[in-house]
Amino acid sequence: MQKKALRKRLWKNKIFYLFVLPALLIITIFKYYPFLTSIYQSGFRWNGANVHMFIGLENYKELMGDKAFWTSIFNIIKICIGTIVINLTFPFLAAEVVTNLKGARKQNFFKMGFIVPMVVPGMVVTLLWKWILAGDYGVLNMLLRAIGLESLTKPWLATSSTALWAILAINFPWIAGLPFLLYLAGKQSISGDLYEAAELEGAGTLQKIRYIDLPLLSSQRKLVVTYMLIQAFQMFDQPFVLTSGGPGMSTLTPALHIYQRAFNYNQFGYSAAIGVVLFLVVVCVTIVNQKLLKESENMG
Amino acid sequence: MKSKKVTLEVVVSVIAAILLFVTFYPFFMLLCGSLKDKMQLIENPWFFDLPMHFGNYRVAGSQILWPLFNSLVITAGGILLTLAISGLAAYAIAHSDMPGKSIIYFYIISLLMVPGFVILIPQFLVVRDMNLFNTYLGQILPPTANNVAMGVMLMTSFFKAIPSSITESAKVEGCGSVRLFGRIILPLSKPIMATVAITTGLNLWNNYMWPLIITNGQKVVPVIVAITRITASISEGDGPLFAGYVIAALPILVLFSFASKQFIEGITAGAVKG
Structure with a gap:
């Protein structure tokens, strides 16, 4: 009887199954299928064409001893931490500055000013930086020379001790980005009564930021941390275009490592293995991140 | 007390002005630089300089006009496909009682948190084996899978917020599922459609890694890849390159000036993807 009812419900909804079919197809073909084949292919020595030999866990063993892999992991940890620190401070301060200006028109002018550069394509920003x-005729070096700090000039992207930090410096002062919008939206949602009450108690601007905004914007900060972590972990464009991972391996990222192994060395099986390991890393980081954020919530 | 407030306002305004200046100045220099030749770039990168070399834009244009068209095709195609596919799926999930719909929803959105590069290689091989290497479709379909997942997530919650009294009364009057979707749900959903379209469009326009590996030569290369390959003569220097960067940024800036509110919502919606 129940079976019959279910069948009836299935039949009644047949048109809706047709509606979800394209979504299921495209996601299966371009997400799930490649995802599963990457696990399968990671067991092969494979050049993407004629050489295709099952080697079990050999790729994973090689990976554990691959110095480039560990360097890329170490680099991406630095990039993630740097990106998160940058985005928890600069855009927040800018949002505070803008919202503390008097007058709606003045506020809007500055808000728009910081928002417009967000829609400039990331690659244009990268190429601008x-x-x-750059070395001899780079703008930063010319600026340093002009103000008499010639000794500090160097080819920032071609020096292994500065290349990674130079990439992180792109977009300085790092305001024109999603975090700025999130902080702004967060500040708008804080009730004006709170600020008035604080003013009656004699609180100044800094105290209002410290005792009202900082605690009440914690959910925005969590979103910024999660979002920036995911963004930073995938970094590819900047090192690919600016340094090709060099000098040495100083700006090699996991995404770039996967690309190079596959398309420069034709090691498709090995590349797939890196992908599988990185997937596990992403899952772990996500779980830990969620746990940490939840704990900080419990603590207030 | 009053004078203290005034000085504070002056200090805050000055800080805001400095931050805005530092944010904008590099872009201003790019604009100036796009009109200079090699010697001008070396001698005076800071400001506009005469004579202005508008020819730089001709040199850049001859190399990136076709890629600009390619980007337009890819972005427009991807937006339409994403809206159609995710709109239908979200409607079915939000407004039907079909068995298994929560499993379907979970299946669609659960790979969203996997970064694209993790499956880069097998995805490349799938598209190559479908004979879609170096085609528009090969650049549209894989990112669309991502955008559909996000679109379904955003649209499902939006559709669920449409009161069922509206849909029920339409059903009572004999409105079928397809007509209900076209006549009632879609017209009510313009805001969310705009948001998904903008997020999708920005993703497609700005994408670099995927077109880098799935295209070859000039035929279907998008502008974001093409601007990394602009060449100029020695005397022209980097001027034409800068002109190319300006051209690549213009279409989105123009669109933004017409629909800044929708753009801001679209950019913010990108955060929930994480």
Whole structure:
């Protein structure tokens, strides 16, 4: 009887199954299927064409001893931490500055000013900073020379001790980005009564930021941390275009490592293995991140 | 007390102005630089300089006009496909009692948190084996899988918020599922459609890694890849390159000036993807 009812419900909804079919198809073909084949292919020595030999866990063993892999992991940890620190401070301060201006028109002018650069394509920004950070005729070096700090000039992207930090410096002062919008939206949602009450108690601007905004914007900060972590972990464009991972391996990221192994060395099986390991890393980081954020919530 | 407030306002305004200046100045220099030749770039990168070399834009244009068209095709195609596929799926999930719909929803959105590069290689091989290497479709379909997942997530919650009294009364009057979707749900959903369209569009326009590996030569290369390959003569220097960067940024800036509110919502919606 129940079976019959279920069948009836299935039949009644047949049109809706047709509606979800395209979504299921495209996600299965371009997400799930490659995902599963990457696990399968990670067991092969494979050049993407004629050489295709099952080697079990050999790729994973090689990976554990692959110095480039560990360097890329170490680099991406630095990039993630740097990105998170940058985005928890600069855009927040800018949002505070803008919202503390008097007058709606003045506020809107500055808000828009910081929002417009967000829609400039990331690659344009990267290429613009390639010029700023370049060696002899880089803008930064010319600026240093102009103010008499010639001794500090260096080819920022071609020096292994500075290349990674130079990439992180792109987009300085790092305001024009999603975090700025999130902080702004967060501040708008804080009731004006709170600020008035604080003013009656004699609180100044800094105290209002310290005792009202900082605690009440914690959910925005969590979103910023999660979002920036995911963004930073995938970094590919900047090192690919600016340094090709160099000098040495100083700016090699996991995404770039996967790319190079597959398309420069034709090691498709090995590349797939890196992908599988990184997937596990992402899952672990996500779980730990969620746990940490939840705990900080419990603590207030 | 009053004078203290005034000085504070002055200090805050000055800080805001400095931050805005530092944010904008590199872009201003790019604009100036796009009109210079090699010697001008070396001698005076800071400001506009005469004579202005508008020819830089001709040199850049001849190399990236076709890629600009390619980007337009890819972005427009991807937006339409994403809206159609995710709109239908979200409607079915939000407004039907079909068995298994929560499993379907979970299946669609659960790979969203996997970064694209993790499956880069097998995805490349799938598209190659479908004979879609170096085609528009090969650049549209894989990112669309991602955008559909996000679109379904955003649209499902939006559709669920449409009161069922509206849909029920339409059903009572004999409105079928397809007509209900076209006549009632879609017209009510313009805001969320705009948000998904903008997020999808920005993703597709700005994408670099995927077109880098799935295209070859000039035929279907998008502008974001093409601007990394602009060449100029020695005397022209980097001027034409800068002109190319300006051209690549213009279409989105123009669109933004017409629909800044929708753009801001679209950019913010990208955060929930994480």
